[in-house]
Amino acid sequence: MQIPVARPVIGPDEVAAVSDVLMSGMLAQGERVAEFEQKFAAYCGTAHAVAVNNGTAALHAA
Secondary structure, three states: OOOOOOOOOOOOOHHHHHHHHHHOOOOOHHHHHHHHHHHHHHHHHHOOOOOOOOOOHHHHHH
């Protein structure tokens, strides 16, 4: 028996967004990352946020 933990919802908008990033060639420090950092900082009520690739990198940065 398989019990799914989470089933992602991936529609045309998500596929297009990922495709745009892949085609840009900027996988780590592109416009989308900067936009995410700005919006996440605003959401948290802080001036800055830094996106990292995994939890270990976040712990090292902290």
